[in-house]
Amino acid sequence: MTSYSIIGGTGALGAALARRLADAGHTVIIGSRDADKAAAFAADMKAGLAAPANVSGLGLVDAAAAGEICVLTVPYVAHADTLAQIRDALQGKVVIDATVPLKPPKVGTVQLPAAGCAALETAAILGDNVRVVSALQTIGAEKLASGGPIDADVLVAGDDAEAVEAVRAMLAALGLRSWHVGPLANAAAAEAMTSLLIQINRRYKMEQAGVRITGRPRGSPRPGPRLTVRAVPALPLFGPGDDLAAAIADALAADEPPRDGDVIVVAQKVVSKVEGRAVLLSGVAPGPEARTLAETTGKTAEVAQLILAESGEVMRARDGVVITRHRTGHVAANAGIDTSNLSSEGGEAALLWPLDPDASARALRLALETRFGVSLAVVISDSLGRAWRMGTTGAAIASSGLKPLRDRRGESDLFGRVLQATIIGVADEIAAAASLIIGEAAEGLPVAVVSGAVYDRDETVGIGDILRARHEDLFP
Ligand SMILES: NC(=O)c1ccc[n+]([C@@H]2O[C@H](COP(=O)([O-])OP(=O)(O)OC[C@H]3O[C@@H](n4cnc5c(N)ncnc54)[C@H](OP(=O)(O)O)[C@@H]3O)[C@@H](O)[C@H]2O)c1
CATH class of the missing domain: 3.30.1330.100 (CofE-like)
Structure with missing residues (x-):
């Protein structure tokens, strides 16, 4: 199992990711500007998890130093400043950058920095000894927090193939399908995509819109019929x-x-x-044939009366069982009459076809x-x-x-x-x-x-x- 420090782990995306990682058995270190806040947050998270987990909370630098892999989930306004603080602690590590370079309020419009994208800025700040992998921009925090299956893909960009595959393996273990979409510079497309998804959520009153890559592996057989x-x-x-x-x-x-x-x-x-086919049993007047059927089967005389009224023929009747040919021609127990799932307001009722x-x-x-x-x-x-x-x-x-x-x-x-x-x-x-x-x-x-x-x-x-x-x- 790997240890992950989540810088910004007290926030929406970081906390959701931390919970999933802890659920999957990984060690998680929540990093916050306030070490006490991080510790309390981690303790709360731990208490809320179904199984015992290794979750702790530290200040930014200590957290960055503690994890084997570091995930950056802070708002873009805090991006450069946070990275400058933890730069030394991250040397030699893999950093997953989820940052979307958006400055509110116009978050529905793509805003990419002059360097091309936030991930390239991250790489420039951290230097050559840190392998930066960009991921998760298109996965809504709420969706991640739901704990259930996720119907959206993760676009992963990075220059170091080994680091990218390590991140993809981690995502797969969390139930997320991912695609290596090329060099770190291509993170620009994933970062830009967030504003498109925000637009889609707004315009079409969607919740947590995401992206899915379609297509089939080359050479795979044509899909069979699907039901x-x-x-x-x-x-x-x-x-x-x-x-x-x-x-x-x-x-x-x-x-x-x-x-x-x-x-x-x-x-x-x-x-x-x-169609108003519920009949109050109190309003049913059983005849002699119904009384005999009721005696044979143990049904109430009222239900027996309804069965007879709905049937062309009683085919078999014995204790607890009446098989009839319904007036429509179907052979069914009790002429299809049902007393379950009926509100008993107004008295006992039976439902006819x-x-x-x-x-x-x-x-x-x-x-x-x-x-x-x-x-x-x-x-x-x-x-x-x-x-x-x-x-x-x-x-x-x-x-x-x-x-x-x-x-x-x-x-x-x-x-x-x-x-x-x-x-x-x-x-x-x-x-x-x-x-x-x-x-x-x-x-x-x-x-x-x-x-x-x-x-x-x-x-x-x-x-x-x-x-x-x-x-x-x-x-x-
Ligand atoms: N939310 C999503 O659905 C989502 C999805 C994909 C990508 N992202 C990206 O992931 C990053 C985190 O998003 P988020 O929604 O999780 O953010 P958030 O909840 O607003 O903030 C995350 C954490 O960042 C820390 N932080 C550091 N400096 C801050 C500052 N100046 N102002 C506010 N908070 C600061 C805070 O932790 P402490 O106070 O404990 O230090 C905060 O809990 C962003 O870059 C976002 O674009 C978000």
Whole structure:
């Protein structure tokens, strides 16, 4: 493990870096103009870390002398003066310079010094016996302080390849991807970039904008197809009459608008809620058939009544279990009726499937397509059990914009044999993929966007094709 002195370690960037370094097991020395302040700051930091760590605080010169590698994180106004003080203590060492040569207030405009950049000034002050590496200018302190993964790259400039690689190895150990972007003089571009990021944060109301280098290693194989599933964040709790399509559209617009071909998977529960499908059990009058079903299964007579009302046929009923063919044709436990995640204000309630789930899916698709001007599909999903297998999976109870089955019969396999029976339940597969992240319990994430799924577009069909006809039942 290496020891790092952080000159300016009581500040925003220095403290965030110090914490990450200490978390990674390195020795950290906080350097401050005030040694007592540094010691107290280090003690506080140590106390707040999850594991015991080696963190101490010293005055500038002592701190600079104590670390094997020194990181400079002071404002540009203090840059030259601070370096002059610690120059002797740094001889023979590697210095990482994070300085951005900005003098407030016009920090949104690039300000580079006459020497070219702050890093070259640092090198000139410290002399030939110090290896200066420029890094971190494009990483916001808050992002670094979050402790989580960082979705931005570090541009590292330096003339000494060994020193640059040591710094890059340290960054990698902290979870930061970095690029050696050339000689120290090239630090000018990274230092200038900060003002561009400040502009982007301001103009687009972004937080902690950063840079990411794209591209692929030369000669690497073309990337394979990619499927992504992302939950739509920041949706409200829904109630009867709410405009679900508008809420999803607003949340998507604020997060990341959908692209052509994306499938929006919506949990049945929220569709049912906005469509007012919650029923107060106190208002249900059970009939004789419901009472018998309740006795057989241990369900309340009111729930049994709702199950019967929602079902075309009760297929199996025994203690704790009712499997029915829902009036839409789906086979589901309890006719899809659910009593979880319902506020009990006003009494016990049960939530029924939408009256016409395919119509709900279609209305959502049309509203979202109109809002974003792209072709989308919508799948309404619920968790269903599967014959002969334990565990529920997300399954499609309604769809719009896609064929729920992908019929591959007649296509050839890799060896030219013609596929005879391959029909893929693509709507169910998409629902199952989304159910890996959309929440049935306390997650509060009822909508996901699935991108990259291969399906056949169809704007007219609903989920019907996925239902096996009664006469094909092998276990009647
Ligand atoms: N903040 C970021 O997101 C970020 C990102 C990339 C690069 N940078 C660069 O990193 C450097 C540090 O940024 P920062 O935001 O961490 O700065 P900061 O919090 O304002 O200051 C860092 C520390 O520098 C010390 N300091 C020394 N002389 C100072 C002076 N004359 N005025 C004020 N403080 C002085 C202070 O420590 P003591 O009082 O304990 O001596 C202070 O805690 C800057 O060059 C900045 O451009 C910042």
